Amino acid sequence: MGDTFMATAVSDRLRKPRRRASQREYTLTIVLFLLPLFALLAVFIIWPIISSFQLSLTKWNGITTAREFIGFANWLQLLRDPVFWKALANNILIVVLSLVFQLPIGMALAVLLDKGGKRLRVFKTIYFFPLLMSSVASGILFKYVYDPTFGLVSSFLRGVGLGSLVRNWLGDPQVVLFSVLAVICWEYIPFYMILFLAAMTGIPEELHEAAVIDGATENQYFWRITLPLLYGTIRVAAALSLIGSLKYFDLIWVMTEGGPTRATELMATYMVKEAFQAFHMGYGSTIASAMFVIIMVIALVVLRITRRKEA
Amino acid sequence: MSIGGSIKRSVIYLLATLWLLVAGVPFYFMAQTGFKKQFEFLTSIWGLPKQFILTNYATILRGNFFHFLANSLTVVSVSVFLILVVSSLAAYVFARIRFGLSGVLFTAVIAGLVIPIHVTLIPVYLLTTRVGLYDTLWALVGPYVAFSIPITVFLLTEFMREIPRELEDAARIDGCGPMRSFFTLILPLSMPGLATMAIYNAVFLWNEFVFAFILTSSTAKRTLPLGIWEYQGQYSANIPIIMALLTLSSLPLIVAYLIGQERLVKGIMAGALRG
Numbered sequence: 122m123g124d125t126f127m128a129t130a131v132s133d134r135l136r137k138p139r140r141r142a143s144q145r146e147y148t149l150t151i152v153l154f155l156l157p158l159f160a161l162l163a164v165f166i167i168w169p170i171i172s173s174f175q176l177s178l179t180k181w182n183g184i185t186t187a188r189e190f191i192g193f194a195n196w197l198q199l200l201r202d203p204v205f206w207k208a209l210a211n212n213i214l215i216v217v218l219s220l221v222f223q224l225p226i227g228m229a230l231a232v233l234l235d236k237g238g239k240r241l242r243v244f245k246t247i248y249f250f251p252l253l254m255s256s257v258a259s260g261i262l263f264k265y266v267y268d269p270t271f272g273l274v275s276s277f278l279r280g281v282g283l284g285s286l287v288r289n290w291l292g293d294p295q296v297v298l299f300s301v302l303a304v305i306c307w308e309y310i311p312f313y314m315i316l317f318l319a320a321m322t323g324i325p326e327e328l329h330e331a332a333v334i335d336g337a338t339e340n341q342y343f344w345r346i347t348l349p350l351l352y353g354t355i356r357v358a359a360a361l362s363l364i365g366s367l368k369y370f371d372l373i374w375v376m377t378e379g380g381p382t383r384a385t386e387l388m389a390t391y392m393v394k395e396a397f398q399a400f401h402m403g404y405g406s407t408i409a410s411a412m413f414v415i416i417m418v419i420a421l422v423v424l425r426i427t428r429r430k431e432a
Numbered sequence: 433m434s435i436g437g438s439i440k441r442s443v444i445y446l447l448a449t450l451w452l453l454v455a456g457v458p459f460y461f462m463a464q465t466g467f468k469k470q471f472e473f474l475t476s477i478w479g480l481p482k483q484f485i486l487t488n489y490a491t492i493l494r495g496n497f498f499h500f501l502a503n504s505l506t507v508v509s510v511s512v513f514l515i516l517v518v519s520s521l522a523a524y525v526f527a528r529i530r531f532g533l534s535g536v537l538f539t540a541v542i543a544g545l546v547i548p549i550h551v552t553l554i555p556v557y558l559l560t561t562r563v564g565l566y567d568t569l570w571a572l573v574g575p576y577v578a579f580s581i582p583i584t585v586f587l588l589t590e591f592m593r594e595i596p597r598e599l600e601d602a603a604r605i606d607g608c609g610p611m612r613s614f615f616t617l618i619l620p621l622s623m624p625g626l627a628t629m630a631i632y633n634a635v636f637l638w639n640e641f642v643f644a645f646i647l648t649s650s651t652a653k654r655t656l657p658l659g660i661w662e663y664q665g666q667y668s669a670n671i672p673i674i675m676a677l678l679t680l681s682s683l684p685l686i687v688a689y690l691i692g693q694e695r696l697v698k699g700i701m702a703g704a705l706r707g
Contacts, residue, residue: 143609143610146610146611147531147610150525150529150609150610150611150614151525151529153521154521154522154524154525155521155522155525155537157517157518157521157522158518158519158541158581159537161518161574161577161578161581162541162544162578162581164559164578165552165556165574165575165577165578165579166547166552166578166579169552169554169555169556169559170552172555173551173552173554173555176554176555229447230451233444233447233451234448236444237444244448244451244452246690246693247452247455247456247459248451248452248455249689249697250455250459250686250689251455251458252700253635253682253685253686253689254639254682254685255638255639255641255657255660255682256639256641256657257639257641257657257660257661258657258678258681258682259458261660261661261664261674262458262461262462262675265461265671265674265675266458266461271473271474271477271671273457273461273477276477276478307454307455307458311455312700312701315700315701316701319701339440364546367548368548368550371641374641374645375641375661388550389548389550392550392553393550393642393646396553396554397646402558406554409548409550409551409553409554410551412548412550412551413547413548413550413551416548417546417547420546
């Protein structure tokens with residue numbers, strides 16, 4: 122992409138507009154056309170980020186006019202705050218497990234649909250449904266699916282004689298994170314499935330034919346040809362999953378609000394609780410800023426790694 | 433086909449059916465429970481209702497459902513319109529006009545893709561309160577538009593770069609300036625790209641939760657996701673009513689999907705396919 126951009130840029134420069142009226146008009150266009158964009162970004166993204174860091178140096182309940190400047194006290198508190206570390210650990214666990222489950226299952230389903238062709242069209246339609254639900258709706262739905270007495274999971278286990286496995290899925294700190302994670306997978310696997318399927322459809326059929334003629338088995342074809350050709354897409358999927366998991370909020374908030382006993386607390390849920398329930402605007406901003414720093418650093422590292430491999 | 437082939441096909445169908453159950457059973461549960469009476473639900477979770485009753489739906493529809501729906505429609509359509517206007521203007525500049533800061537500014541916009549919205553929540557909340565927009569639908573439009581801009585500008589820029597330059601060059605020789613060339617040439621040719629981005633943003637904003645949660649508080653100003661959330665608090669003991677509500681609230685997107693499958697999928701995936 123970068124190269125073609127340079128190329129068009131160069132050829133563009135050689136082909137300067139003939140009419141002279143342009144220069145001023147071009148400048149005017151650039152300014153006028155970019156103004157709304159950067160005004161919005163400044164007000165709703167850039168300024169808030171700066172403001173968050175400023176607020177993180179204060180102690181403030183959000184109501185009184187006086188904000189007490191306390192330097193880096195909030196940041197020192199954050200470093201010693203077991204809840205924040207717990208939240209970060211949960212975030213990381215979600216990152217890892219999302220990568221481990223969502224991508225391979227998404228890939229497996231894409232292969233199934235690719236092999237099944239038109240006959241599996243109805244399957245594909247239904248596979249996609251979870252992605253269309255709002256996180257709020259699927260969160261509430263699964264609260265009832267997980268109900269220990271009237272929920273589907275428990276009643277299914279009892280029905281097949283595994284009643285002893287029934288847990289209080291969302292109430293037991295030992296299992297709750299996994300219960301929630303299963304819902305996250307349920308909702309997002311279709312996304313990766315469609316992403317991989319689209320990429321697979323882009324692989325020319327001739328490659329498959331040629332491989333079969335050369336005596337390759339389906340297995341070999343998948344591991345040696347399909348998968349390597351999908352590396353680019355897989356990297357994108359991994360980056361999306363990684364950054365998405367670090368920002369995670371909606372579904373957990375709806376299902377558990379980070380509980381019980383902080384077993385599903387995430388950076389985002391902790392931040393919302395501190396800022397908008399306990400009205401610790403200063404400390405809430407500290408958590409938010411820390412989250413920002415962590416995500417930006419990880420995003421940069423991920424970008425660096427993927428770019429190096431591409432070169 | 434050999435025996436191996438038919439075994440393979442059976443395995444494919446078996447696995448496909450397995451995931452069909454995983455993906456579909458929660459929807460079956462949701463849809464059929466909504467037609468049951470509370471008592472029937474408590475005695476039979478899995479079976480279809482003996483009698484499909486509509487009272488749960490009636491309860492929901494007599495409540496604030498249409499109000500939430502209207503709020504969502506308003507916020508989403510206003511936001512999507514503004515997103516397209518602001519982004520197409522900017523994308524045109526990035527795709528078609530060469531100037532010194534272009535690369536830097538474009539990178540700055542793209543950086544917005546990874547910024548977690550949570551870092552802006554407190555300042556945006558404070559700003560909204562200060563300008564008196566707290567608990568209004570308009571409070572949502574600003575953040576919605578701002579956070580949708582990076583991806584939309586990025587993809588529209590790619591789209592506009594693909595449009596052949598010859599057209600514009602010809603127009604330029606005839607004395608057509610950049611603004612006119614945007615409105616008469618590039619914008620009409622970008623319609624497919626705009627449609628895709630409209631769908632992508634509409635689906636995303638239709639389900640948005642955090643800003644709506646932080647920036648509104650009264651029932652009158654809730655969008656659909658927040659409305660569901662409130663209902664759930666109100667009726668949490670009556671599972672069939674909740675399920676009727678969830679079914680109703682999921683219908684708009686599911687119906688849209690069934691009607692315009694390819695388009696919608698393309699729209700939703702637009703954000704990811706930039707790789």
